[in-house]
Amino acid sequence: MAMLADRRRMNAPPGGTSPPVFASLPEAKLTKPIRTRNPDEHRKIFLRTGVVPSASGSAYYEISPSNTPRQTLVPSSSSLKITCTVHGPRPLPRNAAFSSNLLLTTHVKFAPFATRQRRGYVRDSSERDLGVHLETALRGVVIGDRWPKSGCEVVITVLEGEEDGWWADAEEGGKAGSWGMMNVLAGCITVASAAIADAGVDCVDLVSGGVAALTAERNGEGVLDPCPSEHDIKAACVVGYLQSRDEVTEMWMKGDAGSGSEALIDNAVKAAVLTRTVLAEAVKEATEMKIGKTSEAAVETTNTGKGKTKDIQMTG
Amino acid sequence: MANDAETGPGLTFPQDTFAKLTPRPYLLAHLKHKTPVRPNGRQQNEFRQPTINTGSLTHSNGSAVVRVGDTAVVCGVRGEILLASDIPHPPSDDLEEQDLVEELGLVVPNLELSTGCSPAHIPGNPPTSLAQSLSYRISAVLHDSHCINPDDLRINYTEPKTEDDLPDEPPKEVTKAYWTLYIDILCLALDGNAFDAALLAVTAALRDTTLPKAWWDPDRESILCSPVVSDSRSLRLSTMPVASSFAVFSTASHLKKREEAQSWILADADGFEEELCDETLTVVLNSGPSTGSGTTSILKIEKTGGTYIGKDVTDLCVRQASKRTSDIKTALGNR
Amino acid sequence: MAPYTNIPLSPAELSYLHTSLAQDPPIRPDGRSPTQFRPLVAETDILPSANGSARICFADGTEAVVGVKAEVERTGRKGGLVRGKEDGEVEGEERGEDGWLDVSIEIPGTRDDDALPVFLAAMLTEALLADGELKGRLVIGRVWHWRLFVDILLLSQPLSYPLPLLSLTTHLALLSTRLPALISQKDEDPLFNDDWEASTHLFPRQPTTNEPETKPPITLLVMTVGTNILFDPSSDEIAVADAIVAISATEDSKDGGLKMVALRTVDPPSRLTSAGVPTQANTTAGGGLSAEETLKLREKDAGATVWRPPRGGVSRTVLGRMIKKVVEKGGVGEEVLEGLRGVKS
Numbered sequence: 004m005a006m007l008a009d010r011r012r013m014n015a016p017p018g019g020t021s022p023p024v025f026a027s028l029p030e031a032k033l034t035k036p037i038r039t040r041n042p043d044e045h046r047k048i049f050l051r052t053g054v055v056p057s058a059s060g061s062a063y064y065e066i067s068p069s070n071t072p073r074q075t076l077v078p079s080s081s082s083l084k085i086t087c088t089v090h091g092p093r094p095l096p097r098n099a100a101f102s103s104n105l106l107l108t109t110h111v112k113f114a115p116f117a118t119r120q121r122r123g124y125v126r127d128s129s130e131r132d133l134g135v136h137l138e139t140a141l142r143g144v145v146i147g148d149r150w151p152k153s154g155c156e157v158v159i160t161v162l163e164g165e166e167d168g169w170w171a172d173a174e175e176g177g178k179a180g181s182w183g184m185m186n187v188l189a190g191c192i193t194v195a196s197a198a199i200a201d202a203g204v205d206c207v208d209l210v211s212g213g214v215a216a217l218t219a220e221r222n223g224e225g226v227l228d229p230c231p232s233e234h235d236i237k238a239a240c241v242v243g244y245l246q247s248r249d250e251v252t253e254m255w256m257k258g259d260a261g262s263g264s265e266a267l268i269d270n271a272v273k274a275a276v277l278t279r280t281v282l283a284e285a286v287k288e289a290t291e292m293k294i295g296k297t298s299e300a301a302v303e304t305t306n307t308g309k310g311k312t313k314d315i316q317m318t319g
Numbered sequence: 320m321a322n323d324a325e326t327g328p329g330l331t332f333p334q335d336t337f338a339k340l341t342p343r344p345y346l347l348a349h350l351k352h353k354t355p356v357r358p359n360g361r362q363q364n365e366f367r368q369p370t371i372n373t374g375s376l377t378h379s380n381g382s383a384v385v386r387v388g389d390t391a392v393v394c395g396v397r398g399e400i401l402l403a404s405d406i407p408h409p410p411s412d413d414l415e416e417q418d419l420v421e422e423l424g425l426v427v428p429n430l431e432l433s434t435g436c437s438p439a440h441i442p443g444n445p446p447t448s449l450a451q452s453l454s455y456r457i458s459a460v461l462h463d464s465h466c467i468n469p470d471d472l473r474i475n476y477t478e479p480k481t482e483d484d485l486p487d488e489p490p491k492e493v494t495k496a497y498w499t500l501y502i503d504i505l506c507l508a509l510d511g512n513a514f515d516a517a518l519l520a521v522t523a524a525l526r527d528t529t530l531p532k533a534w535w536d537p538d539r540e541s542i543l544c545s546p547v548v549s550d551s552r553s554l555r556l557s558t559m560p561v562a563s564s565f566a567v568f569s570t571a572s573h574l575k576k577r578e579e580a581q582s583w584i585l586a587d588a589d590g591f592e593e594e595l596c597d598e599t600l601t602v603v604l605n606s607g608p609s610t611g612s613g614t615t616s617i618l619k620i621e622k623t624g625g626t627y628i629g630k631d632v633t634d635l636c637v638r639q640a641s642k643r644t645s646d647i648k649t650a651l652g653n654r
Numbered sequence: 655m656a657p658y659t660n661i662p663l664s665p666a667e668l669s670y671l672h673t674s675l676a677q678d679p680p681i682r683p684d685g686r687s688p689t690q691f692r693p694l695v696a697e698t699d700i701l702p703s704a705n706g707s708a709r710i711c712f713a714d715g716t717e718a719v720v721g722v723k724a725e726v727e728r729t730g731r732k733g734g735l736v737r738g739k740e741d742g743e744v745e746g747e748e749r750g751e752d753g754w755l756d757v758s759i760e761i762p763g764t765r766d767d768d769a770l771p772v773f774l775a776a777m778l779t780e781a782l783l784a785d786g787e788l789k790g791r792l793v794i795g796r797v798w799h800w801r802l803f804v805d806i807l808l809l810s811q812p813l814s815y816p817l818p819l820l821s822l823t824t825h826l827a828l829l830s831t832r833l834p835a836l837i838s839q840k841d842e843d844p845l846f847n848d849d850w851e852a853s854t855h856l857f858p859r860q861p862t863t864n865e866p867e868t869k870p871p872i873t874l875l876v877m878t879v880g881t882n883i884l885f886d887p888s889s890d891e892i893a894v895a896d897a898i899v900a901i902s903a904t905e906d907s908k909d910g911g912l913k914m915v916a917l918r919t920v921d922p923p924s925r926l927t928s929a930g931v932p933t934q935a936n937t938t939a940g941g942g943l944s945a946e947e948t949l950k951l952r953e954k955d956a957g958a959t960v961w962r963p964p965r966g967g968v969s970r971t972v973l974g975r976m977i978k979k980v981v982e983k984g985g986v987g988e989e990v991l992e993g994l995r996g997v998k999s
Contacts, residue, residue, distance in 0.1 A: 011446045013454055016424035018405035018500045023398065023531060026543040033546070051359035055508040056389050057437045057590060068377070075546040076531050078377040086507055104963065105927035110442040112434070115503040116379045124431065126442075126767075137770050139921040143967045148929050158435030158442055161504065162393060163376055181752075181780065207965050231747040233665050240917075245967060250465030252967035256898075256917040257780055261906075264914055265974050272970065 011162075012124060022120065024151035025077060031244040034220050035169050036079045038233040042221070045277045050285040053199040053292075060202025061088040062285075080232045081168065083186060084162040087194040089202040091155030096301035099154075105204070107153040111135045111191060117164045118183075126188070129181075133188055136255055140192045140212070143252030146205040155204060158192050160293035169232040182216070182231040185241045185255065192243045192253065193260035200286045208245040209250055211282050213275025215240055216262055225263070225279070227268040240267045274318045322345035345596055346568060350583050359589055360386075362405070366563070366587040369650060370520060373527040380500075381528030385520040388589060389510035393543075396528045399438050400474070400542050401425070403494055412553045419469040419513050421462040426500040428461060430517055436509040437590070453514055456621075457504070457521060457545040464560040464605050465620055471554055472498040474542060475485045476535035483532070495535040500528070511589035514601060518562045523651060528554040558607035560618055561647045563640035564588070566596035567627050586639060598625030600633070601638040606648065615644055655965050659923045661893045665930030669961035672894040672934070676880035689979070691886045696822070696997045706831025706856070708997075710823045714888060717809040718819050720827040720847045722856075723951065726844055726899050727754075727801040743766055752783050754792050754799055759806045759820065774817060777918055778806075778824060781902035782873045784915035791856060800833060802856075813889040815920065817900055821873035822990070825998040826997060828870045831856040854930035871915050872990060876976045877922075878968060883976055885986050895922040897968035901980050912981040912988060922964065930960030 012301035021243030027033060031132070039047070047067040053060035068082035092105055111133040113122050141157065199206060214241040216229035229236060238258030242251050260267050338345045338358065353457045354400040356362065361526065367388040376382035379395035401423070403409070410422050420426055432450040437598050440447075446454075474496040502524070504517050532550035545551075566588035571580030585592055588599075603619040617637065622628055628636075663671070679736040680688055691712040701707035706722035757779045759771045766772075782788055792800040804827070806820050832853040834846035847853075855867045877887045877895040884891060892898065902916040935943050935951065943951065980987045 011451055013458055015427055016406050016499055017400055017499075018400045018401060020399035023533065023544040024541065025399055025531070028545060028547065030356075030547055034430050054391070055436065057508065057510060058435065061508075068589070076529075076544075076548050076551055077546055082539050090435065090438050090441065091973060093438075100658070102926070104926050106658065106926075110435070112442060114393075114395065114505050115429075115501065116376055116382070116397055119378055121397050121399070122503060124429065128775065130681075131769075132768060133774045134445075135773045135776075135921075138769075142921050142925050143965065146965060147925065148963060151433040156435070156441055160434045160507070163378065180382075218906045243967070248966050249978060250967035250969050251973065252919070254917060254973065257784060257915070259913060259915060261913055264917075264977055268970060268973065289345045298707055 009124070010194055026215045033075060036230075036233050038226070038230065042224060045274060045275065046230070048193075048278060050197055050281050052197050052285055052289040054086065055088050058088040058090055059092075060198045060200070060203075060204075062087050062194045064190050064195035064197070066190070075115055078312060080230050081163050081165055083165055083190050085187070085190045085194050086162060087157065087159045087191070087198040089155065089195075089198045089204070090156050091202065092150045092153040092204060093155070095152055095154050101152060102156040103151045105145060106148035107138060107145060107147070107157065108154065109138045109157045109159070109161045109195075111161070113161045113164055117161050119166060129184065133184065133191065135254060136188050136241075137191050137195060138310070140210055140253035141195055141199065143243075143250075144196070144208060144210040144245060145199065146207060149205050155199075155202075157195050157198070159195065161187060161191075165231060167231050171202060172286050181257065182229070182236050182239055184238050185214050185257070186229075186231070188212065188241050188255065189278070191273075192241075193282055197282055197285055201289060208247045209279060210243045210245055210273045212241060212243055212281035213271050213273070213278055215267055215270030215274050216298060217258070217260060217267055225267055227270055227274040238263075238267060240264075240271040242268065242271040242275055244272050244279070246276060247280055287294065329543060339589065340531075341594045342591065346592065346595055347570060349566065355583065357585065358591065359609060362650065363583060364586050366643050366646070367550075369647070371478075371650060373523055379524075379527050380530060381524045383520045383523035383527060385516050385523060387512065387516045387519070387587070388509055389507075389514060390589075391505060391508040392513070392516045392517045392520045394502065394504045394517070394524040396524045397503070398498045398528070398530050399501065400496050400533070401499045402496045402542070404495075415618070417465045417470060420465075420467055420472070423497060425469075425472055425497055425499050426458070426461055426467060426502065427499065428454060428457045428504065428521065430457060430504045430506070432506050432509070432513070434505055434507065436506045440506075440509065453517065457502075457515060457518060459487070459522070460518060460560050460562070460603055460619065461502075461521070464555045464603075466522075466558045466560060466605075466607070467500070467557065468557055472500075473529075474498065474533045476536065477539075496533070496556075498530055498533075509590065512587055512595040514563050515562045515587065516558065516563050522556070522559055522561070525554060525556055526651065529556060534627075556607070557647065558605045559594055559651075560603050560605045561644040562603045562641075563600055563636075564601045565636050565639075565645050566592060567598040567600075567625060568592065568596050569625065569627060570597070571627075584628075584632065584636065586643075596624075598627055600628050600636055602637055604637075604640055606645045609641050615641060655845055659926045660864075660895075661923060662693075663890070663893055665928065665961040668894050668924070668927060669821065669930065670699060671890060672879060675882060675891065675894065676699060677886065678882070680882045680884060682884070683970060684831075684888065686886075689883050689989075691990065691993075692888075694776075694822075696826060696994070698826050698997060701842060703798045705833065708823050708829045708830060709824035710819060710826070712819055714813065715810055716813060718806060718816065718821055718823045719808045719809060720804065720820070720823045720833045722827050723803045723805070724831075724833055725803070727809065728796055729797055729799050741875045743751060751789060751799075754789055755782060755802050755804070757782070757804045757806065757824075759808070759891065760817075761808045761812050764809065768771065770812065770815075772892070773920070774820060777817065777873060777900055777902070777916070777926060778804075781821070781873055781904075781916045782824075782828075784871065784902070785904065788856075794836065794844050797841060805829070815872055815875060815892060815898070817920075818875050818886065821871075821902070822994065825870050825872050826994060829855075829857055847917050868907060869905055869991070871902045872987070872994075873900055873916075874900040874980060874990065875900055875920070876980065876988065878972055878976070881972065881973070885979075892923065893927070894924055896924075897963050897972070898922050899976055900970075901977060903981055905991065911983050912985070912991075914981050916979055917977070919968070927963050929962045932960050 049065045052062045054063045064085045066083040165185040165186040189212030196210045216236045219235040238260040239257040243253035370386040373383045380398045381396040383394045430453045432440045476495045478491045529551045531544040533544045569582040601621045604617040605618040664837040695711045696710040703723040709719045711717045835852045877898045891898040900918045903912045908914040
């Protein structure tokens, strides 16, 4: 692939490299994976906050990989892994104009090894677009007017993304793409929400992301949390949903839904409700741990002479 | 601060506040005890224990996630194919075999710090000089240690016999392409000493790497690979470089006499300590079969930032690094 | 505040606008009905050197020009799977790739990695690629394909979200795009006919009526204030929107009506405006609340009588109503397409 030489990074050998092309050998039984879950069942999610102690808030989101052993060298489906750090609310630089609301900036970056095609280090338009979607989802839920003259950075790194379809189909020309991006966006919304809660920024509610799709196989029956390599997707929808207010802060729908668009939106909301239970659980656990630590410290400072958490006297 | 007769009433703070307000006196107070201990509870020569997980990324040929204290680094190794016909300046025949990897640029490591791993590294800026120098140092270690055998990266093709060949001549083997390894290192959380963690992640990921079986298809005039898992082979590292970094905390200042300065060596400095230390020393030891059955040799000693570290201190640090290397080898071997 | 939103309206003006738009029926500043569009001037084939072009001027002075150019390109190999000869030759149509359509938007005063051009380009690209037919028509053979460059230029200052303008102009430009006729056979290097009269339309025309068989989609901006749904919002109305949605729709070849192909929520700029201060809380105006009352006002939104930036999102029922209004028979979408049909080059 002909890459412009980036002066600040180590570059590919001159002459360019290309990704490996696999031959379809008879002993490699290449079968397209099929969905074994129910249509309204979500894959298992692992969500934990507080993974980066030096940031104000952080969270790690992972969809557990399937237990089937690898048949071929190229995996048939990926398991989403996203990490998010929140730095803020921090004061804006001196020369910035006055802002009476919190200025939220989002950065989304795929790691180079996140997708089947290796990505570069410079952000491309699809990553910026994800950043815009994420900002829309988060702006609605953050109470900005309590933080004037402040900025908050939400940084998302996607360690492993979802593919747009089964890899062996890729040679026969593309199907309508970007279904993988929708799953990534749903994950990003959930993990950013957890990280923002961990950072202690005021929010109206927890926003959770959910994806639903209409597939060709099921003729109009929707599926929740579609894995693009398992389905032939005709239309899909991602929502960022606030459960306590029954409102949608962000919605992205693509494809030919026809008359089923309302049902598709409802399915996506159902998926968001499922992820919200995981989100709420993780945030609750983290908060309980934090409260436990501060109450411990409060107790110990009252009985001085306990060693580590003793207050220090500074003189001179 | 030096004259410590109590001049007036003091202020009382919890530990965290003291550390934030006056980090140098805080660290100094810890190290000045009869038995010096660091704020994070470690001894002066104690390294943090690493946690290593490999093979968790599905799209890489090899991957590793390393956690050293609060520093977390993930490394993915991807193999792509460089056709010999695409190489603009083919290597000359008298090039040493072990220099081939560096000459053709078959190993491309990159360390990315702008991932929000700490408040100082927010994305949106091009790589800082720290990130660039770390990438270069890792590249230098990988090339100088000759840990990757160029034979593992070759894709050969046995040319069929033509009528012009003599009947007794063995068939000619030609290298049609090479595997290029893209080593992408991302720092997820930074709490000091990125270099050691990054090099450990690279070594672990390379040991986990498997490359598919590849051959030259004369009809298509391109390289084809087999997707069958049993046909793939692991990359064998002939040596294993391990880095150990030390930082020097010193009370020296241009306002005091040089003899009055006190200095302490801190192994594996964390983020708080790194900010307060100017002088650092990194020792990279190489061990493996090619260096003579199980022995360790010094690959690199890098020292910057001050004059405290002399011959004796370097000797002490190399011994500590040697112990660290054997601990790391055990940790990697027991994955 | 102006620096981050470019909305030069005070909290009192914002509150006035919001209240008048929330009435039943809504009172719009220029007196239009909720589904009435502003008049526009459109023309196509204005650029002789481009494969297709169009220009639209809206009544508020915003103007856009779109040029479409096509280039022949070699189909690269991307990795993946290759079927061996034992499986037989791969027959059947070649399907196109998404990367063959390149949409670039230039808006004066913004860099190309700012949020606005990025989101506009993404929205337009995904609408065009939604039904998968366009890229199928870009295939020439197994080795060669057309690469379509759609260059959109906004000629006036962006008065917030020029999405419908750019989308309608792109629609017209693509409808007028012609590709040279292919003379060479299947897998040879492509050779085209010199004669421009022999060129074929990218969106082929029916032989009898000379109407296009399929059309590219159009994208409309829809906003809500309270329970009212408004179309073609002006920049003042966008400043007080509770929610803004961009909906792309195209003609349904089976049904005859319209079907939605893409939908996206847009972040309303009203979220970055500053809130007004009620007289009760304004100490200089003789008011002044106790700490408890201020806390109640802040935390519980109690006694909100002045403009506050909206919080939360849009309800699902309202979204459903918005979609219906665009795609229903005799709805706004059909009206717009009808209006564009009469554009002459």
